[in-house]
Amino acid sequence: MATASNAIPWGPVRSTLTEKFSFGDIKQIVGYGDLDMSRIAHLEQKPQNGASKSQLLSEIDKQVGAMDDKCRNAFVSICCEEMMRRKSDVIEELDRVLSRVGWKFSGTSLVPVDIFDIAELADIPEAAHADIQKAASRLRDGDLSGALSAACGALDAVTSDIYGRYRLGDPGKASFQERIKKSIDALEVKDSLMRELAEIGWSESDYKPLSANIEGSLNQAAFVMQKLRSDMGDVHGTKPVITALVYDSIKWSSLLLRVLAIR
Template sequence: MSAQSIPWGPVRSTLTEKFTFGDIKQIVGYGDLDMSRLAHLEQKPQNGASKSQLLSEIDRQVGAMDDKRRSAFVSICCEEMMRRKPDVIEELERVLSRVGWKFSGTALIPIEIFDVAELASLPDAAAADIQKAATRLRDGDLSGALSAACGALDAVTSDIYSRHGLGDAGKASFQERIRKSLDALQVKDRLIGELTDIGWAEPDYKPLSANIDGSLNQAAFVMQKLRADMGDVHGTKPVIAALVYDAIKWSSLLLRMLATR
């Protein structure tokens, strides 16, 4: 799977609108552009270079980059733009969201991979790992993304094991950790209580509850298996992209179920 490149065009437009000629030169320099190719472009009282000429030369270099290099360059430019003018994030979010990208902190993540609005509903211990998983997925590191998604669940279940005295989480299988954590938080009982409160009778809620319980257990098993055979922080194991995408979504679902209210 080739990495999905962060788009340069919307960021370029914001650079042009919000920053001076000199600022633009400095910002792109942080992205390790070949500054010698921009050296002849200077602002002068007469016959000086324009912003348009400067950006055109930058465009030539950006256009020659591969997807990974371009994404890194654009990401660094965004970070430096926000450092210099924190309020520019609103404009960057506006123009980038139109082409399918959102900010999570200072990281740019494709909307279709992971909706950063979901972070608010996840346990704090897991949010950083889920963001890392989505970022790795964006960069084409599928096995690393899977490892990070599982790491988020490790962090949360370890905390639950400790708080509820469930024993040594390190000695339990991934699936067992999920199951025992869900039981300790009485997730199933809370669901039944909520359904009862809105008028569901036992013949209605019992099969639903049983199937949800089973599906969560099955999702944990699938992630356990994928982690063993595809997860790799070094990104060297062969993977199937669709399964990794699904695994990150499953991890988000499991994490929300494990979130204590």
């Protein structure tokens, strides 16, 4: 099962602060992140015997190093938002340095690349974008049950749209698994796959078992997500969860969403 660190790296953001911003700007930016400013109040730039940016950032490092993952993620995210607000050209630099260590921007949110590749947005229905980004952001912030709920919410949004387009009835009266299965059937995903395999030379004896097993796998993935949502999903983040299962649920939701994309 997938595993990943929840901590947004401070180092690349720190380096960009040093390169792109003045001493005074750095103080203001970190202040938005709820840093204890009294601990750096004595550091001032003066014509003589003043503090350097390196000294300022070293003191900031001490506080960041003492934060837990949740507080650090909030602090680093706020710093990035303020940096981008002040200088639009810093976005490209932040994206470059953070992508090296496995993080990318999705809108204004930072998400781990190994959990959610931003490029995947092009392959999933637009109705799911907000919820799948929310799922990745909640996962990053350590809200695992909330992440699971958002991932399922992305599938709710897409299946509701398909139910309406194809007049499949009231999606609210169907189970999560049933909604996904009926939506896949309405899009004729299985028939399309068999047709494409036949076109590249597969025999019926080869493509039928493959298609049937893929159909079964998707149905099983929908059941697993339905069960996890019932027993682990919680927008308030109060239910006990198994971390690895939640990470995998984001991947399963992305897979199902790609299948449900109307092309």
